Amino acid sequence: MNGLRDAGRDLVIDLAQRASAAEFACDIVVCPPALLLAQTAAGLSGAPIYLGCQDCHAEESGAHTGDISAEMLADSGCRYVIVGHSERRADHGEDDALVSAKAAAVHRAGLVAIVCVGESEAERAAGQALAVVERQLAGSLPPGARAANTVVAYEPVWAIGSGRTPSESEVEAVHLHLRARLAARMGREGAAVRILYGGSVKAENAAGLMAIEDVDGALVGGASLSAASFWPIVEALVAAKTGA
Numbered sequence: 547m548n549g550l551r552d553a554g555r556d557l558v559i560d561l562a563q564r565a566s567a568a569e570f571a572c573d574i575v576v577c578p579p580a581l582l583l584a585q586t587a588a589g590l591s592g593a594p595i596y597l598g599c600q601d602c603h604a605e606e607s608g609a610h611t612g613d614i615s616a617e618m619l620a621d622s623g624c625r626y627v628i629v630g631h632s633e634r635r636a637d638h639g640e641d642d643a644l645v646s647a648k649a650a651a652v653h654r655a656g657l658v659a660i661v662c663v664g665e666s667e668a669e670r671a672a673g674q675a676l677a678v679v680e681r682q683l684a685g686s687l688p689p690g691a692r693a694a695n696t697v698v699a700y701e702p703v704w705a706i707g708s709g710r711t712p713s714e715s716e717v718e719a720v721h722l723h724l725r726a727r728l729a730a731r732m733g734r735e736g737a738a739v740r741i742l743y744g745g746s747v748k749a750e751n752a753a754g755l756m757a758i759e760d761v762d763g764a765l766v767g768g769a770s771l772s773a774a775s776f777w778p779i780v781e782a783l784v785a786a787k788t789g790a
Contacts (some may be wrong), residue, residue, distance in 0.1 A: 547579060548771055554582045557623040558589035560773035565593050567729055570784050572763065575626050576770070598626030598660070601634060604647035606654070616648075616655035626767075627652045630662040630686050630701045633788040642685025645677075650688035653695050660697045660765065661686050663724075664745070667704035675702070675716075676723045694736035698724060704747030707768060714758055721760035734752055738739055749775060752782035760786075 549557070550758075558576070560613055565574055577598035578586045587597050599622075603613035619627055629652065630645035645661065652659035663682035665675040679700060687696065700720050705711050721741050728736030743755055744765030755761060769775040 549579060551582065551585060553577055554585060555589060556687075557771070558586050559622060561595060561776070562590055562593035564773060564777055565595050568576055570780065571788055572783055574780060577628055580588070580637055583603070583619075583622050583624065584717065595623040597623050598628065599624050600628050600631070602627050602629065602648055602651060604644065604651045606651070611784070614639060616651040616754075620655040620657055623659060626658045626697075628662065628699075629662045630682070632662060632664050632701055632706060637740055642682055645682075645686040646688045647688065650690065651698070653688065658695050658697060659691075660699050660742070661691075661743070662699045662765070664701040664703050664706075670702065670704065670712075675720060678726060679720055680727055683724060684731075691739075692732070693735050693740070696738045697742060697778050698728070699742040699744050700724060701744035703745075703766060707746065709746050709747045711751055711755070714754055717755060717761065718758045721758065725760045747779060749778035749782070752779040753786060755788035758781045 561576065573596060575596040575598045576586060580599060583597065583599060588598060599619045599772050602616045602619055603722060606617050608617050613784060616617050616627060629648040630640065634640045644664040649659040649661050663679045663686065669678050683698065702712055724741055728739050740762040741760055742763045743761050744767065747755060747764045747766050748769045752764065764779055766779055767771045769779060
C-alpha cells in the first residue's frame with residue numbers, strides 16, 4: 547500500500563527505460579496497488595516487464611463489494627497475481643484453503659500465481675520453519691499447479707520490512723526443502739517451478755541470496771519503491787544465474 551499516481555508514473559517510466567536498454571535472461575514483474583494497474587500497464591507498453599497484482603478474489607464475479615477477480619486482472623493486462631502473502635494471511639485471516647482457491651482462480655484466468663509461504667519468528671525459534679512452509683505449500687497449491695502457471699515465494703514473516711534476513715544457509719535449507727516437496731508432488735515438473743526468496747532483499751545482500759541453490763529470483767518489497775534500489779537486485783540475479 548505505497549505509491550500515489552505521480553510517484554508510480556515516475557517509477558514505471560524509470561524501470562521501463564532501464565529494462566528496454568538491456569537484455570536480461572529473467573522475468574521482471576511489477577505488482578502495483580490495484581488503483582495504479584491501468585497507469586502502470588500504459589507505462590510498461592513495449593517494455594520487457596510483466597504486470598502483476600497483489601491479490602485477487604477466488605470467484606469470477608458476484609456480490610463481493612471491493613474485491614477484484616482474476617478475470618478482471620487479466621482484462622487489465624496482468625500476467626501474474628500474488629496470493630497468500632503473509633500480510634494477507636495475518637491482516638485478513640487468509641488460510642491455506644483460501645490461498646489455494648485464489649491460486650486456482652488465477653490459473654482459471656490464464657495467469658501465473660505467485661504463492662507465498664513463510665514462518666513467523668516464533669515458529670523459526672521453535673525449530674518449526676521447515677514444517678510450517680511444508681504445510682503451507684501443501685495446503686496452498688491447487689491441484690492444477692504446474693511450473694508454467696505457478697511460482698512459489700518463501701518469505702520469512704519476521705524478515706519482511708525489518709531489515710533482517712536469514713543466513714544464507716537458512717535460506718538454502720528452506721528452498722531445498724520446498725524443492726523436495728515440489729518434486730514429491732509434481733515429479734519432474736517440480737524441478738522447473740521457480741522459487742523466489744523475499745524478505746528485506748536489497749542491493750547489499752542480493753548477490754549472496756541470488757547465488758544460493760534453488761533461489762530462482764526475489765520477491766522484493768521496500769527496495770522496489772525506487773528504480774535506483776530495485777535495479778541492482780535485477781542485475782545481481784542475472785549475474786548470479788548467468789555469470790554475466
